[in-house]
Amino acid sequence: MPYNPALDGVRALSILAVVLFHCEVPGARGGFIGLDVFFVLSGYLITSLLTAEYRHGGIEIGRFYARRALRLYPTLLLMVAVYVGLAPILWPADDRWLSAVLAALYVYDYALAFRELAYTIGHTWSLGVEEKFYLLWPLVLPLFLRTRRPVGWLVSAFLAVTAWRYFVAMNWTWQQAYFRFDTRMSGILLGAIAALAHFKVSKHALAMACMALLVLIALPSLPTSDQVQAVTLRITSAELSAFVLICFAAEHGRAAFLASRPMAYIGRLSYGIYLWHFPLALLLRSTQPLWITLSATLAFSFTMAAICLHLVDTPLKRWRQKAWPFRPAPCHRRPSG
Template sequence: MTSLAEQGLTLTKQSLTHPKYRPDIDGLRAVAVLLVVGYHAFPGWVPGGFIGVDVFFVISGYLISTIIYGSLEHQKFRFTEFYARRIRRIFPALLLVLISCYAFGWFSLPTGEYKQLGKHIAGSASFASNLVLWKESGYFDTAAELKPLLHMWSLGIEEQFYIVWPIILWSAWRMRLNILTLTVILLGASFALNIINIESNPSSTFYFPQTRAWELLSGSVLAYLALRHSEQSRWVSERLKSILKITALHPGTPIAGSLLRNGQSLIGATLLAISLLIITQEGFPGWQAIIPCAGAILVISAGPNAWLNKHILAGKYFVWIGLISFPLYLWHWPILSFAKIIEGGMPSREFRIAAVLLSICLAWITYRLELRVRLLANGKLGIIILSTSMAAVGLLGFITYKTDGFSYREPAEIRAISNFKYEMMIDARYSDCWLGAADPYDGFAGKCFISSGNTPGSGVLVWGDSHAARFYPGLNAVIGSNTKILQVTRSSCPPILDFGDSVCAQSNAYILASIEKIKPQTVILFGAWGRYGTDWDKGSAKRSKLLHTLSEIKRAGIQDIIVLGPSPEWTDTLPKIVYNSWKNDYPLHRIPNRLKEGLNPETKKVDVYFREFISKSEANLVPLYDLLCNAEGCMTHVDGDPAKLTSWDYGHLTTDGAKVIASKLVESGVIK
């Protein structure tokens, strides 16, 4: 193996060598963590702040590789010391945050969410959080905001890198391989996987270590170049000297001259600023991640003497934030996430500002405690205690997950709601008569309407989106034994001609042509009307297209056309809203039969529009607000059984909820 440079390294009494402290890198850490905190607390103000994690990856790869390269050069690298140092560095703060989340969740989370928290604690303690979260949903999904340990995915990737990378480098060093070549090859392979998979598997590309390792490895390449004086680097130095007529390359820095250093740092900072403006969540990381990573590399490689690094990043305020950046990163998201869970939505701006300030205070306290714990855990016993504690916390989280969140914490009458589970597709003929948004426009199974054996003038056809699909099982349960129920439903595709994307428009045209052939007695149109916009006023395109659709159905020879008006929708999942109502009803703790709180007012506006214009059309409007709601609020469950909720999410009907509507349609004579 070729030699590594000593410049920039400080030998300590320990076996490992450590890089000379650079306050400007702490300042860059501050920038990274402030971007992430800003993105989570004020996404409208800092829309691209999530790139702070990518900056962290570059910094981590640079620092950790500097330690390993220098230790290998001096033949002082010890795996035990390396991993002991990592344990002392991250376990104290991580343990405190995990235990705090567990304790707070015990008193504030329903059974289902507490079970999930237990799983995430187990994943965080075992540094596999990224893999656990990958199986659930994407980082940018709305549901992700309600996971207090969502941010642990990045720690999982870092620690997985820290476990594997030292082994690779040590093995390469023993075999006298060219480390720079090896690092560049691995970097290129990781980046290629990132580009190849970002379109087909965006979630796995975001969470998997093999598709994010290139960001850490870019810091590793920088560390190698900063520590090693090769003939090539001297050649570059001489060329720069002759071209730019500036000072010689300073040992230990990759850029010659103050002008180059200052320009390099400024360009790096500019790239980070550009990242905030142009990088979007869609298709990230992909090619986009190059920009913040390149920015971080340029800032770090400019060295501590670049003007921006020395006078801005190395300033006392940036350095202070940088020193507490790790505990600040750990604390800020659980506080914001728990606030969203308790509030049932995005907290007020004032509340979020207070949450950020609280996070900073807790981070400073944690940092001070960390310093003391590191001193106490300097020996083998301390490492054993920290490791055992982390294993115990992980085991506790796993037990919590396996025991369904210790459901005995709650009275029996609320358990079914706090841990409400619903198989929404099992009785709604998903993949046959309920298609996904991207399925072929004519992908409906024969039994849905074409080859169903239905004779002209008979049968009821349900046409609409996923909300209509969820109405089908209730209608089938009520009249299915006497009437042929036909179903043509597609997710995110309302029953409106020439509406939506090309697949939706083709699908609806195909459905109308089929209706002309089979001529069912009744056609029921239903959808989450408010989800396609709340403006259904006179002159709106949606209103005109829906009226045109009704006219075309009438022209096809269908006399009985029913439009189900908007179903009441909730601002959060109905189980959670009912649970919070029960919890806040102190001291009686009653499960509400009806609720006004938590209803989405925008849906009611659409209901008003529908009453105005559908009643003047050739269709029969059935306002679902009249069937499910009264002056006391809208139904939460049926038959006096709290476990029979009308919806499991914001508004899709359960079969029990759909049966209530179907029964009332039959009783009122709307469906004959």
């Protein structure tokens, strides 16, 4: 796939909203919806990648899994190792080994949905949602692509998952509706729809989507607001708005603001920022003034993310590209569906 800096700009906006939310900045108390943008973006990117492979010889599932593991696991394991080492000093009440295992196995999403657990590295629940998508989607996507109307089937799946989340929220707890893969994959499916449908977005629709996201970010956060409304209508509104924004960014890869060098670079750092910012923000926000919490969290997470990007991710990416170069096989081209 050709590099699209505007999509990294979308990542930057999302991670900044999440960091401001976790630092409890006034005016960003709904910034958790930045994760909904991430989910839609992941669905778009991975579906675009896998669809291209499918149409040029088929999806090499083992190779896809290996690429994902090399891209995501090293930084995660480094963060978990640092947490295990510092937990006896900074978070002595945590069951650090249980938390480390849940994070490393990508099952914090279901753990938080059904149990009261230490939340110091509980933010890895969202990685659990995405990892399950990475495991299942190479197996499931070809089934959609072989149908006559793959987008129609994906829309039906999106509506079914959304209805399921609403049912869970109204009958059980907001945690079960908010954290679980089976209730949160609606945004990922919406991203897959964007990848296959290639919608063109008008400036009017883009303005409405951006305004909706700004309003959602400013609204009070979980769990202090209406819990059912927060995990139903607000998540759906965020997903649909993110869908419009990502369709625009996909079409306008050089959009002035989103594709600017600072925004694109922050987007490239976003995975590392997400992993490193939360434990420190959680530690500081209950005892320190806002300006200390925010400045320290930003400085620490940006620094650690840059170190991981340039000293871990980039060398591994170069090695991966040499070890597994993409070789399309047009003679085995499959129908586009």
